[in-house]
Amino acid sequence: MADLSTSVGGIKSPNPFWLASAPPTDKEYNVVRAFKAGWGGVVWKTLGEAGPPVVNVSSRYGAVHIGEQRIFGLNNIELITDRPLEVNLREIKQVKKDWPDRAMVVSLMVPCEEDAWVKILKEVEDTDCDGIELNFGCPHGMSERGMGAAVGQVPEYVEMVTRWCKTHTNMPVLVKLTPNVTNILGPAQAAKSGGGDGVSLINTVNSITSIDLDIMAPTPTVDGKGSHGGYCGPAVKPMALHMCAEIARNAGTAGLPMSAIGGISNWRDAAEFIALGAGTTQVCTAVMHYGFKIVEDMIDGLSDWMDQKGYASISDFQGMAVPNITDWQNLNMNYEIVAEIEQTKCVKCGLCHVVCEDTSHQAISAEKIKGERRYEVIDKECVGCNLCMHVCPENCITMRKVDNGKDYMNWTQDPRNPFSNAAE
């Protein structure tokens, strides 16, 4: 069995599967259940300063369901922990003592005043936790109080607060980034400049789940009104992958330790983020959908896959996909593929034909031969776009490489590009 132990920003974990700072990590009871199930670490639900109360509303969640698949995306308007600070601190300390091999990271969010951070850092240090995560991402509620995303969207604030924390504590500092920015590199660079030991991303995406057309209000609805919330779950994974990839391949931020978050629901999702350089991965929506037990499959699924691929440890494939993420202009213009339909598996639904006919390149013919429907790729019309492959419900379309004998040539070298620098 492969060695799944890993670390991020100096925080060690027996496996790369953490629970993200969120409702599932709000108290000892839940976290102990998670550790019993096998989770490698948790980021405790965000603590705020003692004093000003945090009060939550009902309802708090909205969801997007697709077909029979429930919770393709989840939106929440819950705030940071609404339990007393001292209770959380006491429980964190106890759990860390009882589960010394697991990663215990504490998420924090206090006002943008150095004193407030100094005060809470001392209190958190006393728990013997393994590190802290700065919540600069929460997009709702707390941002109206000048915290969360209100900080995360301003790189200067990110850098400033990160530096305060690095100045006043020796605990590793992860900076949690909000995706609600035009370019993730700004805040990521700021976290690095402030001395952060790593970044966690993405936090939730500003969202309105749906509009209830009967009451003409957004969901989740609180007494007829709704507010935007934070979107997460499988729906946001592509955005999270993109942002992690940007950090991993940008010279200024490359190598910055990452704890990846965003729609991770199984070992394969986690492996994808690790392939982009993440050291650990954080899960929330999937456990809020299925419970903690899913970690069992995450552990043995990742382990078996690593064994099959010959990866003995996480570092063996960590970041391996990064070099293959490039700008469009570097793609090979001479690479040619065409669709191929495996006729014996085809159930004759005709979707490949109609989507190609209606929306693409008219490259799949529809015929009836002795009453039998038959769909065939017209090779010379096929541009290799893959659309048919994606719509095929039976997965019987593959893309076949055409050996055209042409060498690699990207757009910067392409004579069709007026700005190409092709050799004369």
Next chain:
Amino acid sequence: MAENRDVAAGRCTAPALAEAFEDLHAPLTDQQAYNEASRCFYCFDAPCLEACPTSIDIPGFIRRIATGNATGAGRTILDANIMGATCARVCPVEELCEEVCVRNTGDHKPVTIAQLQRFATDALFEAGMQPYQRATETGRKIAVVGAGPAGLACAHRLARYGHDVIVYEAKSKAGGLNEYGLAAYKMPDNIAQREIDFILSVGGISIETGKALGKDLSLDQLTTDFDAVFLGLGLGAVNALGLDGEDVDAVEDAVDYISDLRQAGDLSKVAVGRRVIVIGGGNTAIDAAVQAKRLGAEDVTLVYRRGPEQMGATDFEQELAQTNGVIIRHWAMPVAITGENGSAVEMTFEATQLDGNGRLEGTGATFTLMADQVFKAIGQAFDAAPLGGGAAPEVSGGRIVVDENGKTSMNGVYAGGDCIAGQDLTVSAVEDGKVSAEAIHQELSGQNSNKGAS
């Protein structure tokens, strides 16, 4: 000494009866319908649509269910098949749309189109929507003979075009086989009449019950009084076994029994034999056998002269009989009935086989069964007598001859449903009525009225 017939009502308790005759398929819940609708691939040029005799846009209506547009789904169905509600309950979909569903290939389970169709049509009825408006009245009058699926479908389409339709029905209620000929558990909650009420609510259609062709009406008179005539006569005669002793009171026509059961207000008053034999292999035979069993008959044996593959009843229906405790005996034919009025009968069957030329022959081996009630369900026949002795449409092979538009050999006279050659299904009857209505409308649109518009 002859054994007395044991035929009695109330063999089951009222709750047991109620359960036995409740909906064969419980309606889908909203969530079930959504989930099932989500299984539809929304095929291009969908095979299910092609397999439907009325060409319902099946992927179109299923997608509407998936988007929460159940009434739109209902309308899509009724646009093509005004009796979509009945068809959803009785269509042999495993041999039509569901048989060709592409999900049979990958999933080995078709989208349950019939159940979704029921969900959609129920939704439309519950919403109390009337999707159709009559066109400006044309003043044309059309007579429809027979208020079964063909006649009513024809009447509805003609009424929509603004024509006035009078439907003549021999029985006391409209609906034809929907009302009289299907097992009660397939058509609960008075769905046949509710559907008819919906059909009539478009306006322009009046139904005159108790008016039989050849008795109260003549084709001659109808062709004189109306701009066009549609004959949806159904099958008026029942095939006989051709055995001596067939006329004893223990031997009944299955269609009559099914009809009486459907019309009975209280099933605990419907008598059934302790031992029942059903002769035949079609859906009528199954309907009689299963209902007899559900009424509390101890032994119900269905005897069919060929094998399961040759049975007219679908696989689903055959299985329904078996799971209801009906014993099915294949490859046997009745050869003798012994008994008298008031007594149980002894039926003798001879085993059958195919000879070298594929023809059915007796093997000489026999067995006997005692029965308190025997139902004949060996097919029905068209009775041409009501067409009258004067000018009448051509009949061939025992059915009225029509062209592709349902037009008979007589000018202005159309026919459809079971009285013409075809599949003898509700759904094909609806299609026949629809096609004829279109043709009648075309024909009338091209000529001036000279009849009946006074």
